[in-house]
Amino acid sequence: NAGVMQNPRHLVRRRGQEARLRCSPMKGHSHVYWYRQLPEEGLKFMVYLQKENIIDESGMPKERFSAEFPKEGPSILRIQQVVRGDSAAYFCASSSGPTTDTQYFGPGTRLTVL
Amino acid sequence: GESVGLHLPTLSVQEGDNSIINCAYSNSASDYFIWYKQESGKGPQFIIDIRSNMDKRQGQRVTVLLNKTVKHLSLQIAATQPGDSAVYFCAENNAGNMLTFGGGTRLMVKP
Numbered sequence: 001n002a003g004v005m006q007n008p009r010h011l012v013r014r015r016g017q018e019a020r021l022r023c024s025p026m027k028g029h030s031h032v033y034w035y036r037q038l039p040e041e042g043l044k045f046m047v048y049l050q051k052e053n054i055i056d057e058s059g060m061p062k063e064r065f066s067a068e069f070p071k072e073g074p075s076i077l078r079i080q081q082v083v084r085g086d087s088a089a090y091f092c093a094s095s096s097g098p099t100t101d102t103q104y105f106g107p108g109t110r111l112t113v114l
Numbered sequence: 115g116e117s118v119g120l121h122l123p124t125l126s127v128q129e130g131d132n133s134i135i136n137c138a139y140s141n142s143a144s145d146y147f148i149w150y151k152q153e154s155g156k157g158p159q160f161i162i163d164i165r166s167n168m169d170k171r172q173g174q175r176v177t178v179l180l181n182k183t184v185k186h187l188s189l190q191i192a193a194t195q196p197g198d199s200a201v202y203f204c205a206e207n208n209a210g211n212m213l214t215f216g217g218g219t220r221l222m223v224k225p
Contacts (some may be wrong), residue, residue: 106157
């Protein structure tokens, strides 16, 4: 009964490189959410996706950030040309339905930009 | 429940005592609330939830109280154990697609 899986758990990138973060939702879940967490702070919503669709990306920075959830395979959060300010923990959550269904979180990917 | 920055409020309790963690939420239209526990280096773990048509819900050793009049949520942990030490976040869903998280409270349990 695997939960939400994320990889890599830790990712180090130099400024200007690309970061790709992967998320596999819980079995039976087709709704995926990405959140970002800075140290000592709460999680901030970034984007909500269903299979092959972006439903709400109101929390995504306008540039360099993109997300997808293809028909097959994990959801991907992609950060192009990373900067030091992108260093954070990125969490993925999944739910079986939208809005008021419980979101279950993965262990996160800790991105460090040198 | 806005994030307040670098220093989390801390609640220190003796093992075996009851703990009460409070949260003020921001949106009167929110209709679903969740408490999460986050241990160091891990993702948030679901503890208990409550919908706006209720004012109290109980789980195993935990109780959530909701006061919609003053937009206040609390988490009560009975007989607190060392394994309860973590950061606790409340989150609200305001009829949208996202959870809005509060700033978190660090619970420290003294043996």
